[in-house]
Amino acid sequence: MTDLDRLIRDVPDFPKTGIVFKDITPLLADAAGLRAAVEAMAAPWLGAGIDAVAGIESRGFILGAPLALRLGTGFVPIRKPGKLPGATVGEDYGLEYGHDRVEIHVDALPAGRRVLIVDDVLATGGTLAAARALVEKLHCEVAGAGVLLELAGLDGRARWRQGAPLRTVLRYA
Ligand code: AMP
Numbered sequence: 001m002t003d004l005d006r007l008i009r010d011v012p013d014f015p016k017t018g019i020v021f022k023d024i025t026p027l028l029a030d031a032a033g034l035r036a037a038v039e040a041m042a043a044p045w046l047g048a049g050i051d052a053v054a055g056i057e058s059r060g061f062i063l064g065a066p067l068a069l070r071l072g073t074g075f076v077p078i079r080k081p082g083k084l085p086g087a088t089v090g091e092d093y094g095l096e097y098g099h100d101r102v103e104i105h106v107d108a109l110p111a112g113r114r115v116l117i118v119d120d121v122l123a124t125g126g127t128l129a130a131a132r133a134l135v136e137k138l139h140c141e142v143a144g145a146g147v148l149l150e151l152a153g154l155d156g157r158a159r160w161r162q163g164a165p166l167r168t169v170l171r172y173a
Pocket of ligand 1 (some may be wrong): 019020021022023056057058059094119120121122123124125126127128156
């Protein structure tokens with residue numbers, strides 16, 4: 001299998017001093033790397049009855065759309081404030097380098113759908129927890145979360161409530 005770790009670049013002090021940014025653009029640019037990453041993220045969910053993939057802006061879009069194709073589902077965007085054109089519900093949260101808010105279209109998913117939430121990096125876990133809250137506001141079931149890379153030292157996993165698996169492909173200290 002492709003060595004995915006080799007395709008992830010550390011960028012120190014981006015976007016702020018003290019943050020080591022995990023840059024996945026070399027992986028996205030590598031045909032075998034992209035394929036292997038999407039396959040590894042899809043593997044735990046094949047046959048798991050996922051009805052929709054909800055990807056978090058913006059790198060969760062890049063990984064989430066091919067994952068939805070692989071799982072045979074549609075794709076729903078979870079976006080930063082003011083980006084979605086229709087009526088939305090939102091959720092505010094704190095993140096590793098600031099505060100933010102995510103939104104979803106109120107009519108993005110019919111109630112009762114089993115949704116997989118997707119993002120690139122799990123840091124403090126605030127973004128993923130907010131995305132979960134949004135999906136639950138639509139009265140859908142969060143089947144789980146799939147994230148490419150986990151920064152285990154920030155313990156974001158602790159903010160992910162029990163009841164749905166959180167699966168990551170790569171783990172860093
Ligand atoms: P968090 O809410 O702290 O888990 O942050 C996760 C979100 O912020 C994801 O959407 C990531 O894309 C981004 N993020 C946070 N920390 C990093 C990092 N060190 N490198 C790359 N992306 C990050």
